[in-house]
Amino acid sequence: MQFDAFMTEIHQLLPSERIISDEFRRFAFSTDASFYRMLPRLVVLADNESEISALLLLAARYEVPMTFRAAGTSLSGQAVSDSVLVMLTDNWSGLRIEPLGELIHLQPGVIGAAANKALGVYGRKIGPDPASIQACKVGGIVANNASGMCCGTRHNSYHTLKGLRLILADGALLDTRDSDSVERFRATHSDLLVGIGQLRDQLLADDPLVQRVRHKYRLKNTTGYGLNALLDYSDPIDILAHLMVGSEGTLGFIAEVSLATVEDHAHRASAMVAFANLQHCAEAVALLKTVNVDAVELLDARSLRAVQHMPGLPAFSHTLPDKGGVLLIDVRGVDLATLQANISQVEAALAPVAVLANTGFSTDQHLIDGYWQIRKGTFPAVGAVRPVGTTVIIEDVAFPIDRLAEGVDRLQQLFDRFNYSEAIIFGHALEGNLHFVFTQAFDRPDEIARYRDFMAAVTQMVAIDLSGSLKAEHGTGRNMAPFVELEWGEDAFGLMKQIKALLDPSTILNPGVIINDDPDAHIQHLKTLPPADEIIDSCIECGFCEPVCPSKSLSLTPRQRIAVYREMARKQLVQEPIPAEWDAQFQHLAVDTCAATGLCEVRCPVGINTGSLVLKIRAKNNQPYRWLAQGLARHYAALAGLTRSALWLASGTQRILGAARLEAWSGAVRGWTGQRTPLWLATTPGRAKPIYARNERVDPGASNTIVYWASCVSQSMGKSITDDRQSIPTAVRSVLKKAQLHVVYPQPTRGLCCGQPFHAKGHGAVAQRMMNEVLDALWEVSGGGRYPVLSDTSPCSLQLRDQALQRGIHLYDSSEFIDKFLLNRLHIDPVTERVAVHVTCSTQKQGLEKSMQRVVKHLAPNWVQPEGIACCGFAGDKGFRQPELNASALKTLAPQVSDCAFGVSTSRTCEIGLSKHSGLTYYSLFEVLDKQSKTFPELNTQT
Template identity: 65%
Template sequence: MTIDRFIRALKHRLPESRLTTDPVRCFALGTDASFYRLTPQLVVAVETEAELSFLLIQAQLCQVPVTFRAAGTSLSGQAVTDSVLVVLTDQWRGCRIDPLGERVHLQPDLIGADVNHRLKPFGRKIGPDPASISSCKMGGIVANNASGMCCGTRHNSYHTLAGMRVVLADGSIVDSRDPLSIAEFRSSHGCFLDKLSQLSADLKANTALTERVRHKYRLKNTTGYGLNALLDFDDPIDILTHLMVGSEGTLGFISEVSLNTVPDWPHRASIMIGFDDLHLCAQAVTSLRSCPVDAVELLDRRAIESVAHMPGLPDFARQLPPEGGMLLVDVRSEVADALSGHCDQVMAALERFPQGWRSTGFTRDSMQIAQYWNLRKGTFPAVGAMRATGTTAIIEDVAFPVERLAEGVAALQALFDRHGYTEAIIFGHALEGNLHFVFTQGFEELSEIARYDAFMQDIAEVVTGVLGGSLKAEHGTGRNMAPFVAKEWGEDAYGLMKRIKQVFDPAGILNPGVILNDDPKAHIQHLKALPAADPIVDTCIECGFCEPVCPSRDLTLTPRQRITLYRELQRQSRNEGVNPLWQQAFNYQGIDTCAATGLCELRCPVGINTGELVLTLRQRNNHRYDRLARFMGRHFATLATLTRGALWTAQGLQRLAGAQRLERYSLSMRRLSGGRTPLWPAATPGSARPVHAPTRLTRPTDLDTVVYWAACVTQAMGPALGDGRQPIPAAALSVLRKAGLAVVVPQPTRGLCCGQPFHSKGHVEVAEQQRRELVDELWEVSSGGRFPVLSDTSPCSLRVRAQAEERGIQFYDSVDFIDRFLLDRLVIQPEAGRVAVHTTCSVQKQGIEASFQRVLNAVTPHWVQPEGMACCGFAGDKGFTQPELNASSLRHLAGSVGDCLYGISTSRTCEIGLSQHSGLTYFSLFEVLDRQSDHTQ
């Protein structure tokens, strides 16, 4: 087979660890956000441009199709294949910013939001702003010509392109920013460039087609290849690079791109405007085009209903008639005074319509603006979350001439009713005539597939034939619209596109079936099944938004891939029976190496915590240990004492053998045992003395009193060998005394636990009992909630917080306690040097990041937080039992914090792994505050 020959050729150049043929891994890695399912035979992780060039040469020789994948957030089937899938290692994340920030040079594996974060100090951002910008990567953004809510057509990838480095199908490389590279390419590929020039000349000679192309690109349009490149440029190098924009991996690989950035104005105001009639709404959009607005978003009545449960929706929106709609307008400016003028112009434009509308008025309040835009962003998730199990949420993307926007909305609503999509909603970027519509669709029955096919045929006819619009405005052509490209563009333009494909990829090996596909039924083939698996995850739409924050994403599976595999296992169990090799692989990749921190929930548009599913599965797998767990829970104080004894013994062995040597011994033992024994890192702490809780009489009238609950982990784990730390409770008590606070400690300290160790192993009942006992004790010792309660460990705070607050307890993590009660009571000498910071998952999930930043700004103002490390992966005891998870998550940490004095975190176990993999010592927030503060003011 050609694929076997191809694999043999790659093994001569690439390590086998980067060639995946295992069917379980290929199934998981082959998933993207679209509603298509193709499983690659081979997944190749390429690390360098030279490797990619070699791969493409071999693919040509072996006639093996190749598909490139960035983040896999594309919606139209651009990034799935049943042949070879090429993914990128994290060596493709280079970023260079010109001195003034007006141009940025990017490799394809960088996430778009991370680029904007780096540009923020310059007051700049990239032009494209897709809704998936926090997850999608630059390779996909450019290859799909992404735009978004604010960028329109003038700031999309095509119009902000400043240069590009491309690897073509024959393995050759050209860099349009390098004169030497251009000269070499002209010499070696003169015939190639001549053909591009001829294509340009042929189009310009066809007056009717030229006018059609220019008309089509006055709208947002990503259907087919960018024929405007043949008109906009004369130099074939420029034509080449601009044809690559929006080519969806069918013409070559973009290994680096340079984009002109746009201003990111700091002053902002938003307004919501309701209209009784969509025609009036569309007329208002036309009027607003002449105003200095940044974005105008439209929601039809059904879209408004889908987010009626969310905060921020004005009352008048709930009272709009069925034919009504709403606009969300955003205005930005470099200076505050100019913003007022912009708002006045918008209101003047609206006042031309004497009746039939009402508004909230402009607000500059950031919280209110966030609520407005969360409503807009919540429309797609709202439909996705409410869909029936087994169906998928499909989001499509069309554009109309703005003057025909109301007709377009009415036509779409009529098609929804005709084909039975009564749940469908419409929203979109009205300023550009760009509308998205979302509906739910099942593909289990032939009748459902036929319904979808008939609907798409009607959509194509109405959008392109009747209203002169675009079938794809910003989501890319993909597989879903490939059969309709000829219908939209006409045979002359379609023939030109085929010639473009032939010039770039004569063998047809690059992403075949995408953009151009002569099969009229290609859009209803290889449809993805979403079988019921578990109510916790059944609403997953496999968008991939969760992936950037998952610590196991480069080791085993992401949350999306865990759900994908679990769904397949459930399908197998109902049909042919579960393949034992698949189940074995899932046990390790899906369950054992999941940190179960739940950060994925914060990124998920439908609020799924994949960790909850994993904990449920652990509960099933570990039920045979329930009796032991109950015994340990009943005797937790004894267990804590034994833990301290074990840590004391281990540190004694470290003193005798050396901490590094003991780590190597434990690693060797782990290898010999097949991973059954734990790793003992050199940064493992020694034992700590438990907090002594003297009897103290308190009265409800006492002032300046705090209840300090020291978590069991801080009472068990003291300093590591030679790290210069002090026990966290000692530091906390010292700071509280400096602040002049009286401290009350719960009784008995050693037997209280939030239950997290049991919960993470799936022993839910024991964990819940532990938590109840703790909350009861905190209620008593806080005098029925009279005194605030301080927790010194963020994961434990997260575990207890909601239940404590339900009981009326004033409960605080160390982060928000310091922010609220201590900063004003202490004289702080800020740390002068750079300090590394890790914001734990539990701080993020408690929503106290702003408090954390205020504390850091006061104590260590020169703090830095490395990108791409949302979770450290230590996950309680995973750093001991699955150390590869911690190592994978933090593999770049040392290189990111090399110039820092030390680190800060708020979880004692996380600090072990952070210290281990950074070369620094990570301290608790209380330890640093104790060192940098002097006395009560």
């Protein structure tokens, strides 16, 4: 390996910002969802196919191994490296759908759920449906041949592949969908294609091996290379394309893939059926395979006990025998008649089996969602309660259906034998595919030995005794590489080694994955999870949080913040010095550029809010300034007045200099001061007139009284000289007047603040005192919770919501209030133009996204919610102090809303950044409602 020479040429190929060589970021970026840790010598971000080709040529020339990674949600160690880790920029997220939606072309950076959302208008989806589909990317889905609950083998990547664009180890590009590309490849790589043909002939000449391959692929199987490609196809081009599926980056780079899509029927029903023992479960599964059923999930008694706290769990689950199990059955149909016919088939199929209890099929979407949340909650249920310092491991095997009950029973015996009392079993029963989850420490030799011996027993039982698959859908990785030959036998394994040698002769592509001669490879480079902080100790580093993080393309993600924080805690624990540059980088990349809005908590399977950890760190850092925070809070009305004066002064300056020139001057000052001063944006509003209102006497029996609490932001920020906006309180009061609602205000109307600005900087005690002042005022003016309270700013609503509810105060955010109290009191003339909608992270955390969408449908039926923007990153005043965070979070916004007339949201500060980076004016929901509504001629005043 000539790494120094490789590094020299890399710097000539890529810009420095996409070459990561410092240890801090290399460690952060090394983290994936597996229980392995390898520190890459270099991390590079590739932006296009030309760069991938050049990287591969350099890697071959200097014998430098490299590993490709998409989302890093794989579980078997196939996406870690101690050499060069190649990650993708955001420039790999292209997708194109053919007419009728029956075929989709996807680049490797597209998130699986985004592909399905795009296909939703056609009533279709991609075949693979892994549990990580909200986070995993197409590159990983195809490279691992991932499947899932409904997909089985019929709809996995291998069987839905219609073509792909790939780059081989020598840098050559082949597009199997393009006849010209194929012909060029046949001319330039004839030896390679001849070699593939010879491998096929070699297999066909060995009839026992042919029969073994066919038998193995009757089950789900992702162990080793897809030898079925040598049987299913005769053209070496087709064989090569299908060998890439499930090859885990060891044979080439998948630059684009074309997949046939499958129907996604809207009509659906689910049921949970209990059995006294797993033999009865297996009998039921065999019968269910003969009828139209979409998914059958098995949960053993231990897994149900692990989720007994979850809502919607049937009562019979609490008394299930220790050897019992439950099948969660999902049935769908193109229409209600077909659905009912399929349900009848399932019920008839189950009739011969001894059923212990049955919920019956339900078409209630809320109940169905509850059942499937229970199923999805099994894995994190173990992860959330595991002992601190241990990791959670999920293994993935498949048994022939007629050996399924025996397989479950023998797994449970192994759990007892090796003292894994917490282990649970669940899985995709129709395919005999089971997952088992257990916790494991890797910080002591005896614990590593226990895991080694357990896995030796498991692999023997699954692969040899019961003729099953050691990896059904999670990929071989490093985890199962030492056991590929055990499962497949010497001859089949020899074919796999020849495939690797033919396509990667220099062994530069992900060495150690799939093909590995080290019998102990699965117990090397094990990841330890030392205790760091109770807020994040339950993190399993799955990466589900990453797609919604606004700093994901700028600095670090929640998973990466946790990983480096854990490593720093480990260093302290063993008294290992922490480099000074680590402290500085952690402060900037992990703390300063974190929006701390906590949207990661919504996606986290164990409910971790990484923002809470960041706020805790900020509290420690800002302790010397506590006196200042306390002083500002005591005189908050005066501070709000100064803010309005500053906005007025800036507006005047804008009128003289122009908005763009003032922003440029502000940016120059920010540069001169080393980023210590805030950036003034051209879309920053001028001042608003605060509310001055005394409350009239309220009839206690009046049904049309509401409380309006205008946030300090709404009362401070008015219109900008660059837009035609009005202040939010002006719009709200106009709408409430049209709705003929009697409005009262918390007193005093000025100076009340929810404390969010202080909370965001770690001054929790100060923020709590300010919240108490607001809640006291709302309690009094609402008549002890009698009248509903309207809060006009989503972050403020979120800040107060839980504590308001505890006090009996019914506080509603903007969209929720409009949905519940105003739509039936106003005549709305909808906007005809296309409108961009931003659902704030605060709205999402309150569970109000559907409410927001319902309101928008009334106001603007032709609306769009941009993809990939969950949080705008403005985060209070961070859009001024860390404007690069807002810019990074919204970098894909403008092209997605270019055909929109304007935008709408529910947070005044978010709207500043949204307007800046979209080229549109974003209005508050109430402003649009005011413009498009009028009083009903005969208003029903019943609220």
